[in-house]
Amino acid sequence: MQSTTLIVVLLALSAAGFYMGRRKAFQVSGNDIRTLNSLPSYYGYYTAMWCGIPALIVFSLWSMLDGRAIMAMATSSIADSGVSAQEMSLVYSEVLRFVSGSTIGEPQPHIVEAVARYRELQDTSNAALIVIVLSIAIAGTAFALGKIRRDQRVRNSVEAGVMVFLIACSTIAIFTTIGIVLSVLFESIRFFQKVSFTDFIFGLEWSPQTAIRSDQVGSTGAFGAIPLFAGTLLISFIAMVVAAPIGLMSAIYLAEYASARLRSYAKPLLEILAGIPTVVYGFFAALVVAPFFRNTGGLIGLDVSSESALAAGLVMGIMVIPFISSLSDDVITAVPQALRDGALGLGATQSETIRRVVIPAALPGIVGGMLLAVSRAIGETMIVVMAAGLSANLTANPLEAVTTVTVQIVTLLVGDQEFDSAKTLAAFALGLMLFLSTLVLNVIALHVVRKYREQYE
Amino acid sequence: MVTAEELAYGMERESVAKGPLEIFEGGGQVVTDRDDRQTVGEPFVDNPRVSARNVNVYYDEKHAIHDVSLDLGENEVLAMIGPSGCGKSTFLRCLNRMNDTVASCRVTGKINFDGEDINSPKIDVVPLRAQVGMVFQKPNPFPKSIYENIAFGARIHGLARHRYELDEIVEGSLQRAGLWDEVKDRLEQPGTGLSGGQQQRLCIARTIAVSPEVILMDEPCSALDPIATAKIEELIDELRKQFTIAIVTHSMQQAARVSQRTAYFHLGDLIEAGDTKTVFTTPRHRLTEDYITGRFG
Ligand SMILES: Nc1ncnc2c1ncn2[C@@H]1O[C@H](COP(=O)(O)OP(=O)(O)O)[C@@H](O)[C@H]1O
Ligand SMILES: [Mg+2]
Numbered sequence: 001m002q003s004t005t006l007i008v009v010l011l012a013l014s015a016a017g018f019y020m021g022r023r024k025a026f027q028v029s030g031n032d033i034r035t036l037n038s039l040p041s042y043y044g045y046y047t048a049m050w051c052g053i054p055a056l057i058v059f060s061l062w063s064m065l066d067g068r069a070i071m072a073m074a075t076s077s078i079a080d081s082g083v084s085a086q087e088m089s090l091v092y093s094e095v096l097r098f099v100s101g102s103t104i105g106e107p108q109p110h111i112v113e114a115v116a117r118y119r120e121l122q123d124t125s126n127a128a129l130i131v132i133v134l135s136i137a138i139a140g141t142a143f144a145l146g147k148i149r150r151d152q153r154v155r156n157s158v159e160a161g162v163m164v165f166l167i168a169c170s171t172i173a174i175f176t177t178i179g180i181v182l183s184v185l186f187e188s189i190r191f192f193q194k195v196s197f198t199d200f201i202f203g204l205e206w207s208p209q210t211a212i213r214s215d216q217v218g219s220t221g222a223f224g225a226i227p228l229f230a231g232t233l234l235i236s237f238i239a240m241v242v243a244a245p246i247g248l249m250s251a252i253y254l255a256e257y258a259s260a261r262l263r264s265y266a267k268p269l270l271e272i273l274a275g276i277p278t279v280v281y282g283f284f285a286a287l288v289v290a291p292f293f294r295n296t297g298g299l300i301g302l303d304v305s306s307e308s309a310l311a312a313g314l315v316m317g318i319m320v321i322p323f324i325s326s327l328s329d330d331v332i333t334a335v336p337q338a339l340r341d342g343a344l345g346l347g348a349t350q351s352e353t354i355r356r357v358v359i360p361a362a363l364p365g366i367v368g369g370m371l372l373a374v375s376r377a378i379g380e381t382m383i384v385v386m387a388a389g390l391s392a393n394l395t396a397n398p399l400e401a402v403t404t405v406t407v408q409i410v411t412l413l414v415g416d417q418e419f420d421s422a423k424t425l426a427a428f429a430l431g432l433m434l435f436l437s438t439l440v441l442n443v444i445a446l447h448v449v450r451k452y453r454e455q456y457e
Numbered sequence: 458m459v460t461a462e463e464l465a466y467g468m469e470r471e472s473v474a475k476g477p478l479e480i481f482e483g484g485g486q487v488v489t490d491r492d493d494r495q496t497v498g499e500p501f502v503d504n505p506r507v508s509a510r511n512v513n514v515y516y517d518e519k520h521a522i523h524d525v526s527l528d529l530g531e532n533e534v535l536a537m538i539g540p541s542g543c544g545k546s547t548f549l550r551c552l553n554r555m556n557d558t559v560a561s562c563r564v565t566g567k568i569n570f571d572g573e574d575i576n577s578p579k580i581d582v583v584p585l586r587a588q589v590g591m592v593f594q595k596p597n598p599f600p601k602s603i604y605e606n607i608a609f610g611a612r613i614h615g616l617a618r619h620r621y622e623l624d625e626i627v628e629g630s631l632q633r634a635g636l637w638d639e640v641k642d643r644l645e646q647p648g649t650g651l652s653g654g655q656q657q658r659l660c661i662a663r664t665i666a667v668s669p670e671v672i673l674m675d676e677p678c679s680a681l682d683p684i685a686t687a688k689i690e691e692l693i694d695e696l697r698k699q700f701t702i703a704i705v706t707h708s709m710q711q712a713a714r715v716s717q718r719t720a721y722f723h724l725g726d727l728i729e730a731g732d733t734k735t736v737f738t739t740p741r742h743r744l745t746e747d748y749i750t751g752r753f754g
Pocket of ligand 1 (some may be wrong): 519539542545701
């Protein structure tokens with residue numbers, strides 16, 4: 001609460017700095033702004049930046065570090081009395097609980113003392129923070145105002161400031177990604193210390209239940225990922241068998257045959273398919289499509305399991321149709337009209353023109369779109385969780401239940417888990433494999449698409 | 458006797474020097490009124506290969522071609538000239554019904570080719586376009602090999618039953634387009650890798666490969682450098698022995714160099730047509746004179 005107020009005050013000060021800087025610029029220019037190096041507003045931004053940015057940096061560093069420092073100071077007398085590191089962390093959490101008032105009961109005297117000291121230090125720290133931050137802001141403003149002259153090249157400083165800000169934003173995105181990848185990687189390494197890498201990659205059996213107590217009978221756990229990847233591939237394959245022809249054909253129709261009017265309705269309608277939440281597809285698959293297959297299968301004497309790869313794959317295929325159709329539509333419309341004219345002018349019919357000229361010219365782009373759709377299908381979770389089942393069958397029969405990598409990751413982590421058992425860590429290993437395979441697919445797809453773009457530019 | 462080139466380059470000063478058209482002595486009418494839009498000169502020939510009568514073209518409500526009647530004679534090159542936007546391309550595209558591909562376009566009137574009206578519903582555009590081929594402004598080779606570019610037409614029309622027949626068609630067409638020596642060692646390489654002028658000759662070869670009778674060319678040299686242009690002009694002169702050619706050009710020099718007859722279009726009207734030399738030296742219509750003397754367009 002207090003820090004919010006402080007930030008608002010800082011922003012207000014920066015705004016004031018902006019006006020002061022601008023006015024100062026007018027003054028030094030003698031009311032002829034053409035004599036200035038930069039537009040007056042740049043002097044304003046310059047002042048505002050000097051006012052806000054150093055203060056904000058100090059503010060955030062302070063807020064990040066002060067909790068730990070205060071705690072160390074508040075409990076220093078306890079630490080001096082020779083307590084082990086483990087006990088100290090208990091003391092820390094107890095003090096914190098009392099400070100936030102989230103506990104009842106009578107604390108021990110040394111804790112009471114530490115809490116009192118903690119509160120006292122915190123108040124001092126807050127007061128100091130306000131004073132320091134505000135004085136930095138004011139000092140920054142004064143510094144900037146003092147530097148404003150006619151030939152001061154503030155435009156360059158402001159541009160540099162903007163660039164640093166943008167770099168900071170992209171760094172956050174990049175470092176978050178790197179952080180996630182690294183954490184998955186390290187957890188996977190921990191997993192591979194418990195289960196050998198080759199067992200995981202080449203193992204044919206997946207049953208991640210491990211005994212919790214050593215005297216329990218039964219499973220020691222089997223972490224062969226082959227059935228999971230086989231299930232993923234089977235379902236993705238079914239999905240692509242459904243989506244590739246339908247998506248491509250509808251793209252061809254939209255791009256080459258449909259009237260502009262029809263296209264303006266049909267294209268957004270197709271793209272709505274992409275906006276349906278996957279959980280909706282999921283229960284559609286589980287409650288409508290899967291029972292339908294089971295019943296029809298029963299009628300013609302086929303044994304269809306109530307959760308089948310076919311149902312999940314089919315619905316997933318419908319889900320990825322818009323990816324394929326809208327990407328293919330884009331690349332088909334990007335084929336120059338001159339090529340069509342050339343073929344038509346030689347007496348080719350429209351379908352010959354499409355088959356022999358337009359599609360071959362657009363093919364790399366179409367393939368790229370398909371690969372993106374595959375990687376989407378591989379990573380898809382919700383539909384398969386609901387419709388494909390949990391049993392890790394190693395089968396190519398689409399009528400049986402299979403399971404996929406994503407489904408297993410979900411089941412491994414649902415519920416109360418210890419975070420260092422092989423079972424939980426397996427999720428990270430699976431996630432890493434999944435990430436690598438979709439990464440490779442995406443890289444290939446983007447490369448192919450880019451290559452195609454270069455052809456006409 | 459002046460050559461076509463001298464004609465083209467000397468034309469401007471000469472006809473200005475000659476002064477107003479009243480001194481025209483070849484007989485026939487002379488139109489000095491710029492608002493008079495009836496066709497003068499000789500739009501018709503004795504043995505026409507293609508004859509258009511009262512052709513009107515509309516793009517939705519826009520009336521792009523007004524009542525144009527014009528003949529293409531056997532084995533002649535007809536040049537169509539005129540300021541841009543006057544409807545040269547539109548008229549040219551009527552002759553093999555390429556305007557069918559423009560949804561908003563509507564064509565009325567009669568265009569006779571081989572004794573039949575090509576606009577009649579009985580006519581199938583596939584054989585028509587094989588007989589009346591087209592070369593476009595910008596070279597548009599297919600993104601396929603040089604060989605496949607030429608073989609394309611032969612394949613879709615089933616002209617070759619065996620590979621050697623196809624090879625013959627490819628070699629023959631490339632030879633007639635004067636490209637064979639340049640590409641015979643790299644037939645499997647993409648046609649898009651050739652230079653602009655080579656690409657345009659590849660497109661001409663592609664058109665020749667289906668043995669058309671008429672070739673329509675829409676500003677075939679406007680994207681090319683002068684040397685490539687000279688080669689194409691030479692080629693056009695050569696092709697005239699076997700084909701009837703209609704060429705749209707924005708260069709009057711080119712029209713003077715390659716054509717036997719010239720048609721001048723102005724804002725959708727055919728203003729004047731006739732023997733190229735006559736049109737350039739002694740235009741009968743004020744608008745034609747304005748254009749070829751550089752006063753307009
Ligand atoms: N596809 C089209 N849709 C609508 N109007 C067109 C189209 N193509 C050409 N036009 C119009 O028809 C007229 C003649 O065009 P065009 O035949 O291309 O002229 P030129 O080839 O002589 O420069 C122009 O006014 C042009 O704006
Ligand atoms: Mg044109």
